[in-house]
Amino acid sequence: MKSNTKPHGRLLYAQSGGVTAVINATAAGVIEAARAKGVPVFAARNGILGALREDLIDTSKETKAAIAALRHTPGGAFGSCRYKLKSLDANRAEYERLIDVFRAHDIRWFLYNGGNDSADTALKISQLGKAMGYDIRCIGVPKTVDNDLAVTDCCPGFGSVAKYTAVSTLEASLDVASMADTSTKVFIVEVMGRHAGWIAAAAGLAGEGADAPPHLILFPERVFDEAAFLAKVKATVERVGWCTVVASEGIRNAEGQFLAEAGTRDAFGHSQLGGVAPVLAALVKEKLGYKYHWALPDYLQRSARHLASKTDADQAYAVGKAAVEYALAGMNAVMPVIVRTSDAPYRWKIDPAPLAKIANREKKMPASFLTRDGFGITAAARRYLAPLIQGEAPLPYSKNGLPQYVALKNTAVARKLEPFAR
Amino acid sequence: MKSNTKPHGRLLYAQSGGVTAVINATAAGVIEAARAKGVPVFAARNGILGALREDLIDTSKETKAAIAALRHTPGGAFGSCRYKLKSLDANRAEYERLIDVFRAHDIRWFLYNGGNDSADTALKISQLGKAMGYDIRCIGVPKTVDNDLAVTDCCPGFGSVAKYTAVSTLEASLDVASMADTSTKVFIVEVMGRHAGWIAAAAGLAGEGADAPPHLILFPERVFDEAAFLAKVKATVERVGWCTVVASEGIRNAEGQFLAEAGTRDAFGHSQLGGVAPVLAALVKEKLGYKYHWALPDYLQRSARHLASKTDADQAYAVGKAAVEYALAGMNAVMPVIVRTSDAPYRWKIDPAPLAKIANREKKMPASFLTRDGFGITAAARRYLAPLIQGEAPLPYSKNGLPQYVALKNTAVARKLEPFAR
Numbered sequence: 022m023k024s025n026t027k028p029h030g031r032l033l034y035a036q037s038g039g040v041t042a043v044i045n046a047t048a049a050g051v052i053e054a055a056r057a058k059g060v061p062v063f064a065a066r067n068g069i070l071g072a073l074r075e076d077l078i079d080t081s082k083e084t085k086a087a088i089a090a091l092r093h094t095p096g097g098a099f100g101s102c103r104y105k106l107k108s109l110d111a112n113r114a115e116y117e118r119l120i121d122v123f124r125a126h127d128i129r130w131f132l133y134n135g136g137n138d139s140a141d142t143a144l145k146i147s148q149l150g151k152a153m154g155y156d157i158r159c160i161g162v163p164k165t166v167d168n169d170l171a172v173t174d175c176c177p178g179f180g181s182v183a184k185y186t187a188v189s190t191l192e193a194s195l196d197v198a199s200m201a202d203t204s205t206k207v208f209i210v211e212v213m214g215r216h217a218g219w220i221a222a223a224a225g226l227a228g229e230g231a232d233a234p235p236h237l238i239l240f241p242e243r244v245f246d247e248a249a250f251l252a253k254v255k256a257t258v259e260r261v262g263w264c265t266v267v268a269s270e271g272i273r274n275a276e277g278q279f280l281a282e283a284g285t286r287d288a289f290g291h292s293q294l295g296g297v298a299p300v301l302a303a304l305v306k307e308k309l310g311y312k313y314h315w316a317l318p319d320y321l322q323r324s325a326r327h328l329a330s331k332t333d334a335d336q337a338y339a340v341g342k343a344a345v346e347y348a349l350a351g352m353n354a355v356m357p358v359i360v361r362t363s364d365a366p367y368r369w370k371i372d373p374a375p376l377a378k379i380a381n382r383e384k385k386m387p388a389s390f391l392t393r394d395g396f397g398i399t400a401a402a403r404r405y406l407a408p409l410i411q412g413e414a415p416l417p418y419s420k421n422g423l424p425q426y427v428a429l430k431n432t433a434v435a436r437k438l439e440p441f442a443r
Numbered sequence: 444m445k446s447n448t449k450p451h452g453r454l455l456y457a458q459s460g461g462v463t464a465v466i467n468a469t470a471a472g473v474i475e476a477a478r479a480k481g482v483p484v485f486a487a488r489n490g491i492l493g494a495l496r497e498d499l500i501d502t503s504k505e506t507k508a509a510i511a512a513l514r515h516t517p518g519g520a521f522g523s524c525r526y527k528l529k530s531l532d533a534n535r536a537e538y539e540r541l542i543d544v545f546r547a548h549d550i551r552w553f554l555y556n557g558g559n560d561s562a563d564t565a566l567k568i569s570q571l572g573k574a575m576g577y578d579i580r581c582i583g584v585p586k587t588v589d590n591d592l593a594v595t596d597c598c599p600g601f602g603s604v605a606k607y608t609a610v611s612t613l614e615a616s617l618d619v620a621s622m623a624d625t626s627t628k629v630f631i632v633e634v635m636g637r638h639a640g641w642i643a644a645a646a647g648l649a650g651e652g653a654d655a656p657p658h659l660i661l662f663p664e665r666v667f668d669e670a671a672f673l674a675k676v677k678a679t680v681e682r683v684g685w686c687t688v689v690a691s692e693g694i695r696n697a698e699g700q701f702l703a704e705a706g707t708r709d710a711f712g713h714s715q716l717g718g719v720a721p722v723l724a725a726l727v728k729e730k731l732g733y734k735y736h737w738a739l740p741d742y743l744q745r746s747a748r749h750l751a752s753k754t755d756a757d758q759a760y761a762v763g764k765a766a767v768e769y770a771l772a773g774m775n776a777v778m779p780v781i782v783r784t785s786d787a788p789y790r791w792k793i794d795p796a797p798l799a800k801i802a803n804r805e806k807k808m809p810a811s812f813l814t815r816d817g818f819g820i821t822a823a824a825r826r827y828l829a830p831l832i833q834g835e836a837p838l839p840y841s842k843n844g845l846p847q848y849v850a851l852k853n854t855a856v857a858r859k860l861e862p863f864a865r
Binding site: 036039040042067070094095096097098099100101102103104184187188189191192193195196197198199200202203204205208210226227296299314315316317318319320321323324325326327328330407410411412413415418420421422423424426 | 458461462464489492516517518519520521522523524525526606609610611613614615616617618619620621622624625626627630632648649718721736737738739740741742743745746747748749750752829832833834835837840842843844845846848
C-alpha cells in the first residue's frame with residue numbers, strides 16, 4: 022500500500038466482553054485515526070454478533086464532537102456481547118457468514134476490542150484469509166478490567182477500576198475510622214476478579230504500612246484460610262480500632278468452592294452468587310462479634326468514568342490509534358500491547374504482539390506481588406500498580422451536575438443480505 | 444458582647460452520627476470562623492463521648508493549611524459517635540459531668556454537628572444553663588445524608604450522596620445497556636435510606652422519561668408490591684431491552700417487614716441485614732428468568748468526596764461558619780438551616796431556626812414527589828433535587844493518583860478531671 026493513496030475498503034470495529042470506563046476512548050482512537058487516513062469505519066452492533074447479523078453502524082454519521090466525547094463516556098457505545106466463535110471445523114457456517122458480510126460491505130480490516138476470548142475470535146478471523154480466500158486483516162485491541170491479558174504490561178480498563186477501588190477504599194476507610202468507637206469495626210469491600218486478584222491488589226494502593234487500610238486483601242490466588250483471616254481481623258481491630266478488608270469475588274475455600282456460593286442461600290434456597298462480602302461479614306459477626314458493614318460496587322467500579330485514571334484513558338486511546346495504523350500497514354493477527362519502558366518515571370509505548378501468544382491465555386498475579394501471609398501486596402506490586410492509577414482524566418459536567426456523556430446516533434447500515442439462520 | 448472585644452472562653456465542636464463526604468467542610472467553617480474572631484476551638488473526640496470522657500482535641504495545634512484541607516476530606520476528622528443522651532431526669536450524672544468538663548476547660552459555646560438525635564442532644568445541653576447554673580450556648584449544626592431534618596430545606600451531606608447516586612446510576616446503566624443483548628438484563632442498586640427515600644429519589648436525576656434509567660425506584664414510603672414491581676421490570680426489559688432498579692434499603696412488604704430481612708438467611712441461618720438488592724435480584728431471576736447484577740455501595744456512597752456536589756460542599760461550610768456567628772452573638776438552642784429562596788436560578792441563604800422544632804422530628808418525602816405508580820419521581824421532586832447536585836467540588840490529587848486527604852494531628856488537651864465512671 023502506498024502511503025499517499027487512500028486505502029481501499031472499510032474498517033469494521035467491534036466491542037466485546039464486559040465493557041469498561043475507557044473502552045469508548047479506544048473507539049475514539051480507532052475512528053479518529055481512520056478518519057485521518059480517509060478510511061470509513063463501520064461498527065458492529067453488540068460485538069461479533071452484529072457482524073453475524075449484518076447489524077452494522079455507520080460511524081460517518083457521527084459528528085467530530087460526538088466521537089471526541091466518546092473519549093470520556095463509559096459503557097460500550099456500539100454495544101458489546103459475550104459470544105465466542107467456535108472453531109472453523111465446528112461451525113464453518115458462522116465463518117462463511119462473516120465473510121459474506123465483510124464482502125457485502127467491503128470490510129477489509131476488522132478490529133476486535135476485548136479480552137482473552139475476543140483475542141481468540143480475532144485470531145480465528147485473521148486466519149480466514151488463507152482458509153477461505155477473502156483478504157481480511159484482523160487486529161485484536163486490548164481491553165479488560167481484569168488485567169489478565171498475556172504479553173501486554175497492563176490492560177486498558179484496569180487502571181481506572183484500580184483507581185476507583187483504591188480511592189473508594191481510602192474514602193470508606195476514613196468513614197469507618199471516624200465511627201469505629203461506637204459503630205462499625207469491620208468493613209468489607211467485594212471487588213471484581215474471579216480468577217485473578219489484580220483489582221483487589223490495586224486496593225492496596227489506598228495505604229501503606231500495617232495500620233493503613235486496607236488491612237487485609239483476599240486474593241483468588243490464595244486458598245481462603247478462615248482461621249488466619251479471623252486472627253488478622255481481630256489483631257487489626259485490637260491494634261487499630263477498626264479493620265478494612267478487600268475481597269476478590271473469586272476467593273475459594275480449601276475444597277475449591279467459591280466462598281460466595283458456599284454459604285448463603287437466597288429466599289428460594291438458591292446459592293447467592295456474587296456475594297462473598299456478606300459471607301465474610303457473617304463470619305466476622307459470628308466468630309468475633311464485631312459490628313460490620315459491607316459494600317459490593319459491582320458494575321459501579323468498572324463504569325466509573327468520573328474517576329478514571331489518566332494513564333489508563335491515554336493508553337485506551339493509544340491502542341485504538343495503533344490498531345488502525347497496524348491494520349492499514351497490512352499487519353494481521355496482532356494486538357497493540359502496552360510495553361513498560363520505565364517504572365519511575367513511568368514510561369510506556371505501544372508495540373505489536375502476535376495474537377497467538379495472547380488468545381486464551383490468562384495472566385495471574387505473580388507470587389512475588391503477594392506478602393507472605395497472603396493478605397497484602399509487596400513493594401514489587403506497588404511498583405507495578407502505582408503508575409496505572411496516576412493522573413486524573415477530568416470530564417465535562419453539564420449545568421445539571423451530571424457528566425456530559427454522549428449517546429451516539431448509531432445509524433444502521435442498510436442490509437444487503439438475507440438474515441443469518443444459525 | 445461588644446463586637447470589638449475578644450470573646451471570653453472556648454468553643455467546643457463535636458461531630459455526631461454517621462459521617463458524610465462534607466462534614467469536615469463544616470468543621471473547617473467552624474474553625475476558620477472562630478479563628479477569625481480569636482476564639483480558641485477544642486474538638487471532642489468521638490462526638491459527645493469525647494466531652495463526657497474529657498477527651499478533647501486542641502485544634503490550635505493544626506496548621507491553617509490542614510484546616511483548609513478539611514474542606515475536601517471525607518469522614519469525621521475528630522471522630523464521631525452514635526450516642527444519645529438520656530433526659531436530665533433519667534441521667535443527671537451525665538449532664539453534671541458535661542458541666543464539669545465545660546467548666547474545667549472554660550467551654551462557653553458548644554456546637555454539635557449531626558442529625559435528629561444530635562439536635563436533641565444539643566437542645567438538652569442548651570437548657571443546662573438554666574437548669575444547672577452554667578452559662579453555655581449550644582448550637583446544633585445540620586448534617587445527614589438522609590436529608591430528613593425538619594425545617595431546613597436540605598441537609599449538608601445529602602447533596603453529595605445524591606450526586607454520587609445519580610452519576611453512578613447513569614454510569615452503570617450505560618454499562619448494562621451495552622451488554623444487555625447477551626448478558627445482564629436487570630441491574631439493581633441498593634442505596635441508603637431506612638425510613639426516607641431521599642437518596643433513592645436522587646437516583647431519578649440520572650435520566651428523564653420512561654425509557655431512561657433508573658426505570659424503577661423503590662421507596663420506603665411505599666409498601667413493596669411484588670406483582671407491580673415484576674410487571675414493570677418485565678415491561679421495561681421488553682420495551683427497552685434492559686432495566687435499572689434503584690432500591691432504598693428500607694423498603695418493606697405488606698406485613699411491615701424489611702425486605703432485606705424477610706428472605707435471605709446467611710450461612711449461619713441469621714437474616715442477612717443490609718441486602719435488599721440480592722432479595723430483589725433473586726425475585727427477578729425466579730419469577731422472570733432474567734440475568735441480573737446488583738450493587739450495594741454502602742459507605743462508598745456517603746464518603747465519596749471525590750464526587751461531591753459544590754452546592755453541598757458550600758452549604759456544609761456555610762452552616763459551620765454561621766453556627767460560630769450565632770454562638771458568638773449569644774444565640775442558644777438554634778440551628779443554622781438552609782432556606783431556599785429560588786429554584787431556578789437556585790438561591791439559598793442560612794437562617795437560625797429553633798432546635799425545639801428540629802429535634803427528634805423526621806422529614807419524609809412529600810407524596811407529591813412520587814409518581815402515581817410509586818416507582819418514579821415527579822417534576823416537583825426534580826425541581827427540589829436538581830440544584831442540590833449542581834456544581835463540582837474538585838479536590839487536589841497527589842502524584843500517586845490519590846486524593847490529598849488530610850490527617851489531623853488531633854493533639855489531646857491535658858485532662859484536668861478524674862475519669863468519668865458512669
